[in-house]
Structures are given as structure tokens and as C-alpha cells.
Amino acid sequence: MPTVLLVEDDASLGEQVRAHLEGMGLHVIWWTRGHAVDPAMPPAVDLVVLDLMLPGRSGFEVLSDLRRGSDVPVLVLSARDGSADKVEALKRGADDYMTKPFWPEELVERVRARLRRPVLQRTNRVELGDLAIDFERRQVWVDGAEVHLAPAEYGILEALARRPGAAVTRRWLVANVLDPDREGNERTLDVHVSRLRRKLGTGFVDTVWGIGYRLAGARIDP
16 A cells, blocks of 8 residues: 655645545555654655645755655645745655645546656666666667766666656756765766767757756656
């Protein structure tokens, strides 16, 4: 049974969301305050549904805590509908953003879509058109021909491929892929991405302006 961590301080709305999630057959853990999150905690959680305006610790801070060591999908559910809030949430690593009020049916479908990804991310192979990646062997092919990537280039590609279709922030890639002693800045990251694109060809690595990069349209094999 997948487990969802719901972080919502509104008792009435929280009960409504929990009822819909449990109606999907999910196990729900409900927090009514923002807590400092130990990144070692989320492996038991398959999805986080997160409000931003919380007593204690803000949703932005909770999200930053999670992203220091976890790729657990995060769906932000907030009354804050300004573009600046949405961009900030995405920059901090949110996978999706819904504004309140919302249609319960839409919430259910978005949760269902997000829950498919953690299972898929544990696969050993990703295919995107002519691009194929074998995570176990750390090999990459384009149109059947093997492409030899530098370690940083492969690390960037794997990070994007393990979150197919989702934007991965430049800050996260710098902190988690590049060597902080030699390569830890966003300008160097952009150079690696440019080289990666030249080796792979066009149409694989997209820029998400103001946020980072993503691998678009990946199909993952079990």
C-alpha cells in the first residue's frame, strides 16, 4: 500500500484530502504543522502532498529539507496562486503545484500520476526515442550507437532520466551531481549540459527557464 505524507494545517481540508487519498487505497500520514524533515525519513513515503502556509516551519522550508537527500515526489497544494510562489516551489524541487480551491477528481488524478513515478524510477533502463540509458551498466546509446560521456555528463543525464518529465533545478544538480571541490557552480553545470547536448543531439535535454533542466518524454521499461 503506497504511503502519502499529507502536510496540511486546515483541519476541514485535511480531512477532505485524507478521505480522497484513503479512498484511492493509500495509507495517509497527516502532519498539521511544518517540521524539520530528516532526509533519511522519506524512503517509507511514496508521495508528499504539501501546503506552503504552515505553523512552525513553512512549506518552502519543508520542501528544501526533503530535497537535501530525497527524490520523493512532492505535490504542492496551496492557496498561494502567484507565479512567484509557483516558481519558488519548483526551484526548491516540487514536482507539481495545485492551487486551492481544487476539484477532488483532479487531485486524485495528479496523485495517481505522481505515484507511478517512484516505482518506475527503480528500473534499470530508460528509452526516449533513439536514446537508451542503462543505469546498471552506466551506458548510453543514441540510434543504437554507444555514446561515451564524461562522468559529470552521465551524472546529469541519469539525474534527469530518473525524474522523467520533471524539472530538476540547477541548484540541485550542482549540489548532487557535480564535484563541489572542482565543479560546484551553475556556470560549470551549463557547460556540461552543453557538451551533453552536443553528444546526444537535439530534442532530449530541455531547458526549463528560471528553474533548470528536464529530460522530456522518457519511456521507462520495467
